[in-house]
Amino acid sequence: MRLRRGDGGEGAAPSVFAVLAFVGAAFLVLPLAALVARAPWTRAAALLADADLRSAIVLSLGVATGATVLAAFFGLPLAWWLSRGRFPLRGALRALVTLPMVLPPVVAGVALLAAFGRRGLLGGALEAGGLTLPFTTAAAVLAAAFVSAPFFVRSAEAGLSAVDPALEAAAASLGASRWRIMRTVTLPEARRSLTAGLVLCWARALGEFGATITFAGNVRGTTRTLPLAVFSALQRDPDLAVLLGVLMLGLSLAVLVALRGEEVRP
Amino acid sequence: MDCRRWFFLLCMGLCATGIAACETGDQRARRDATPLAGGASTNRNRAPIVVFAAASLEAVFDEAASRFAARPDGTEVVIHAAGSQILATQLLEGARADLFASADAHQLDRVRDVGLFVAGTPFATNSLVVVTPLDNPGHVQTPIDLARPGLRLVLAGPDVPAGAYAREALQRLGIAGAVDAGRVSEESDVRGVLAKVALGEADAGIVYRTDLGSALADTVRTIPLPAAADVRATYWIARSSDTPRSVAADGFTAWLLSTEGRSLLAEHGFSSP
Amino acid sequence: MSVVRGDLRIQLALDVPAGSVLVIEGANGAGKTTLLATLAGHIAASEGRVQLGATVMEDVARGVRLPTQARRVGVCYQDRRLFPSLTARDNVAYGARSRGIDRKAARDAADSWLERLGMASLAALRPARLSAGQAQRVALARALACSPRWLLLDEPLAALDPDARAQTLDVLVAALQDFDGPVLLVSHERDVAQRLSAGCVRMERGRLVSVDPALDHRARNVRMSDDREQDDPVRDDRVRGVDEGKDGDNGL
Numbered sequence: 001m002r003l004r005r006g007d008g009g010e011g012a013a014p015s016v017f018a019v020l021a022f023v024g025a026a027f028l029v030l031p032l033a034a035l036v037a038r039a040p041w042t043r044a045a046a047l048l049a050d051a052d053l054r055s056a057i058v059l060s061l062g063v064a065t066g067a068t069v070l071a072a073f074f075g076l077p078l079a080w081w082l083s084r085g086r087f088p089l090r091g092a093l094r095a096l097v098t099l100p101m102v103l104p105p106v107v108a109g110v111a112l113l114a115a116f117g118r119r120g121l122l123g124g125a126l127e128a129g130g131l132t133l134p135f136t137t138a139a140a141v142l143a144a145a146f147v148s149a150p151f152f153v154r155s156a157e158a159g160l161s162a163v164d165p166a167l168e169a170a171a172a173s174l175g176a177s178r179w180r181i182m183r184t185v186t187l188p189e190a191r192r193s194l195t196a197g198l199v200l201c202w203a204r205a206l207g208e209f210g211a212t213i214t215f216a217g218n219v220r221g222t223t224r225t226l227p228l229a230v231f232s233a234l235q236r237d238p239d240l241a242v243l244l245g246v247l248m249l250g251l252s253l254a255v256l257v258a259l260r261g262e263e264v265r266p
Numbered sequence: 267m268d269c270r271r272w273f274f275l276l277c278m279g280l281c282a283t284g285i286a287a288c289e290t291g292d293q294r295a296r297r298d299a300t301p302l303a304g305g306a307s308t309n310r311n312r313a314p315i316v317v318f319a320a321a322s323l324e325a326v327f328d329e330a331a332s333r334f335a336a337r338p339d340g341t342e343v344v345i346h347a348a349g350s351q352i353l354a355t356q357l358l359e360g361a362r363a364d365l366f367a368s369a370d371a372h373q374l375d376r377v378r379d380v381g382l383f384v385a386g387t388p389f390a391t392n393s394l395v396v397v398t399p400l401d402n403p404g405h406v407q408t409p410i411d412l413a414r415p416g417l418r419l420v421l422a423g424p425d426v427p428a429g430a431y432a433r434e435a436l437q438r439l440g441i442a443g444a445v446d447a448g449r450v451s452e453e454s455d456v457r458g459v460l461a462k463v464a465l466g467e468a469d470a471g472i473v474y475r476t477d478l479g480s481a482l483a484d485t486v487r488t489i490p491l492p493a494a495a496d497v498r499a500t501y502w503i504a505r506s507s508d509t510p511r512s513v514a515a516d517g518f519t520a521w522l523l524s525t526e527g528r529s530l531l532a533e534h535g536f537s538s539p
Numbered sequence: 540m541s542v543v544r545g546d547l548r549i550q551l552a553l554d555v556p557a558g559s560v561l562v563i564e565g566a567n568g569a570g571k572t573t574l575l576a577t578l579a580g581h582i583a584a585s586e587g588r589v590q591l592g593a594t595v596m597e598d599v600a601r602g603v604r605l606p607t608q609a610r611r612v613g614v615c616y617q618d619r620r621l622f623p624s625l626t627a628r629d630n631v632a633y634g635a636r637s638r639g640i641d642r643k644a645a646r647d648a649a650d651s652w653l654e655r656l657g658m659a660s661l662a663a664l665r666p667a668r669l670s671a672g673q674a675q676r677v678a679l680a681r682a683l684a685c686s687p688r689w690l691l692l693d694e695p696l697a698a699l700d701p702d703a704r705a706q707t708l709d710v711l712v713a714a715l716q717d718f719d720g721p722v723l724l725v726s727h728e729r730d731v732a733q734r735l736s737a738g739c740v741r742m743e744r745g746r747l748v749s750v751d752p753a754l755d756h757r758a759r760n761v762r763m764s765d766d767r768e769q770d771d772p773v774r775d776d777r778v779r780g781v782d783e784g785k786d787g788d789n790g791l
Contacts, residue, residue: 232423
């Protein structure tokens with residue numbers, strides 16, 4: 001028989017913990033419950049029928065997906081390199097590519113302006129090539145990718161590092177090329193972390209606000225994603241903002257459910 | 267496995283802080299928490315009065331506050347500046363202020379209609395100008411050029427008084443259709459418009475003439491609007507209907523309308539109504 | 540050939556003729572598995588040469604090192620190393636697929652190997668659902684099925700229950716009779732060497748300590764080897780690991 005923690009009371013928490021835990025849980029749950037409670041359900045249909053809102057939803061899904069695709073396309077090789085590469089300052093590089101994850105998003109937006117803005121580091125070169133990023137959907141995608149890609153890279157790196165090199169060696173002994181080893185052994189072995197990374201990345205991209213409004217602006221139908229629409233709606237019609245908030249809450253919940261099968265399980 | 271769980275928890279935590287940071291977005295809106303808490307306990311006469319002021323009034327009201335406080339009959343004044351539409355929303359959501367100085371009548375009406383504020387007084391007017399970056403990348407020579415396709419125009423949102431006035435000006439110019447094409451980036455207050463133009467990210471924007479007194483003014487080029495499109499923005503100030511500081515609040519309003527107040531407003535480029 | 544791996548230093552010379560089997564015995568930590576990993580190309584030798592027939596797999600002095608993929612070696616690992624995301628059938632078919640054989644043909648060949656090893660009914664299962672003994676047989680089938688030129692088998696009969704062991708040993712004997720390349724087999728079970736009529740050497744702390752007298756000219760300790768070993772003309776289809784390093788400076 002397996003002894004469960006707490007069976008004999010040895011691992012039981014001090015009772016003050018119960019109180020603190022309750023307060024903590026209430027603090028986290030109450031605002032969300034209040035959001036749902038306040039949602040103007042009777043006006044929901046009318047509010048959601050708004051064409052601008054639908055364009056914000058479509059745009060948001062597109063931007064988040066685009067950012068995730070970008071993050072995966074460049075992030076997987078980067079994660080590979082971070083997990084397998086042997087080069088000086090690897091730890092420093094890892095810290096640097098993680099930084100956007102903890103950076104205030106508005107700072108990320110300013111940084112993007114400094115790099116890709118019209119007067120940014122590469123702005124002149126981009127403009128010469130006929131490409132002006134600010135106030136375009138591409139800028140919204142970049143902003144979202146900048147803040148969300150680290151979630152994928154770090155998760156993928158953890159997954160790739162956990163793949164048993166002995167399996168890859170075995171595949172090599174069977175004549176598999178590097179690409180084939182990656183495709184048939186490494187990536188399937190790291191599948192859970194990769195999926196979790198993609199979902200987290202997508203969720204973060206979907207919620208992106210600060211970098212987007214700073215770098216990409218707030219252009220209806222072009223860069224006004226759902227969080228920006230919430231922000232704009234709050235100034236005009238708080239009911240709409242609440243309804244959009246509930247919508248995003250639902251999406252976030254869906255993300256958690258999607259992750260449950262992959263990563264939350266110990 | 268443990269390692270991955272920790273990483274996951276870290277991710278979720280950061281996700282949450284990221285989202286939290288996002289949702290409060292406008293740092294200025296964040297500031298309001300403090301005066302609100304103070305505003306609720308204003309029984310003491312020495313407590314400051316709280317003035318919600320349109321973003322374009324921030325500089326002049328900061329100075330007005332210090333001058334008013336220095337007077338023998340004065341009181342300390344706390345200024346909370348943001349887009350008038352944000353202030354109105356905050357007031358409707360329960361924020362407490364003794365005075366509300368709105369950049370247009372509409373936002374004041376939103377809080378008056380529900381009885382939160384008493385009838386207001388117009389105390390200043392302003393006018394609009396077109397601004398471009400110094401190097402004028404969009405080659406904007408006259409306001410009509412704003413209608414050119416492909417031009418990156420920044421305006422305050424349609425609910426922001428500055429945005430509403432700007433749209434009215436464009437309508438008078440006969441080019442209102444051009445800005446409805448979904449190519450305009452909308453800022454939540456007029457200062458954001460000036461910042462985007464000053465940064466060189468936008469080709470042009472429309473701001474208040476008085477905004478050009480700010481530090482960013484040297485980094486933009488100004489194009490006046492023709493007389494036909496010269497929309498006059500009128501600022502209103504009103505007192506909360508249930509403030510315990512009505513005397514002090516009315517004192518501040520009276521001071522604004524006094525010779526001294528008017529000359530300060532004039533120094534900052536505002537005209538009298 | 541010599542390899543340094545942590546505290547372990549392996550120094551030995553082996554010469555296994557084509558078509559013959561050399562059984563290596565030794566206690567845990569003697570360096571048997573490290574020896575196989577070096578021959579397979581997973582670990583770089585620090586000195587010496589590995590050669591199969593005319594093909595130099597590794598020659599430290601000349602900077603030659605063939606990647607594992609190019610060594611055409613069939614390895615049955617002690618820890619089996621089955622690919623968890625593939626079925627038993629696809630594990631066995633992996634080598635053929637890697638060499639460009641189409642899926643159908645590779646799977647048919649895999650099925651016939653699995654059938655010989657009594658695993659036909661389990662071909663569609665993934666390794667996680669196999670017992671240790673079943674997984675062991677899949678690993679052996681995978682090594683045999685990849686059309687190798689030589690074989691490295693590390694305890695291929697471990698973890699098998701007596702019935703399966705007898706059957707598997709029969710299959711192994713039959714398969715190795717057909718096999719015309721050299722075979723190195725790590726095992727500490729005497730009957731395996733007998734059944735395979737193989738020579739037997741014993742390793743201890745990286746060295747050969749007891750050598751079947753009949754093998755004396757083919758496998759020896761560095762100290763026993765003479766310079767003739769290095770000057771030997773290349774003989775076809777033998778795997779040779781020759782130590783060319785300095786003598787006696789090992790840390791053990």
